[in-house]
Amino acid sequence: MSQLHRSPTSTPTRSEEKRRNLLVTASELFLQQGYDGLSMDAIVSAAGGSKATIYRYFGSKADLLVAVVEYLCEDFILEFKQLDTSRVELTEGLQLILQNLVAVVTSPRHVDFYRLVVNGSAQVPQVGQTWYEHGPRVWHQSIFSLLEQQRQRGLIAADTYLSELPPILFDALFSHLTTRTVMLGQTCTAQAFEPMINELITLVTQRLKTP
Missing domain, CATH: 1.10.10.60 (Homeodomain-like)
Structure with missing residues (x-):
């Protein structure tokens, strides 16, 4: 902690x-x-x-850089960690999670942060691991918890394999976001990514087995 x-x-x-x-x-x-x-x-x-x-x-x-990366990761997800998806339907839960991800990653501050992580991890390997543990892994766990809650409620078949879906879903959106904002230097609004979010959610819901 x-x-x-x-x-x-x-x-x-x-x-x-x-x-x-x-x-x-x-x-x-x-x-x-x-x-x-x-x-x-x-x-x-x-x-x-x-x-x-x-x-x-x-x-x-x-060591200071590693501490900074952990601090900034926690700062970026303060609002995200307040989300409660335990009582919402799958589509709404995924929308909440992915919309929050878009809001974080498209912020100018996160663009600077991601560049710091990429450049810093080349010289301080622990930076990358710290970023993963306090960033992407938190999102993965949130998506998995949502899926598991849906399964426990009987809305997803009990034998459905869920472990790989969270990183696939996160990586698809995160990679696209960072390409646009970091690599291409585009200023993007959260609304611009709604079609992609909806498409990803459709793919996930079609992939899941219903009871």
Whole structure:
């Protein structure tokens, strides 16, 4: 569990607050300047304190980048994690999940973030794993939970194989989104992807066996 998130009733200690402030400042600088373009001195200059303080909390620039990626992943999915699909029909549940994914990935901030992850993981391999665990895997699990809930309600046949559907569905949309926003540099609205979402949902519902 991330060290950044505590119970709503607990009060962060001074040390935790200082660590978080450093992390927030470093996150914005990494997004703006990338991994290679950012020095620890620049982070200290923006956040205050000393390099010794940053090293004490994060260990190294590479470790700081890993912490930044985890923090930003959690920040992007704050609203998504509030979704409750336990009582909705399959089509509506998939729409909620995929529409939220589109909203996240088409934001200019996420474009900068994805570039940071791609470039950073080439130099700090743990960056890619951290991004996957706190990003795509969370979406995979949410889709799988929705499908499993539908099966438990008797709306999907009990013997239907579900494990590969979440990554296939996520990857199809995510790949298209990042191609448009990151690789081609297009500014896209969430509404522009509604036809693709509807097509993907149709393919999934046709694939699933009904009781």
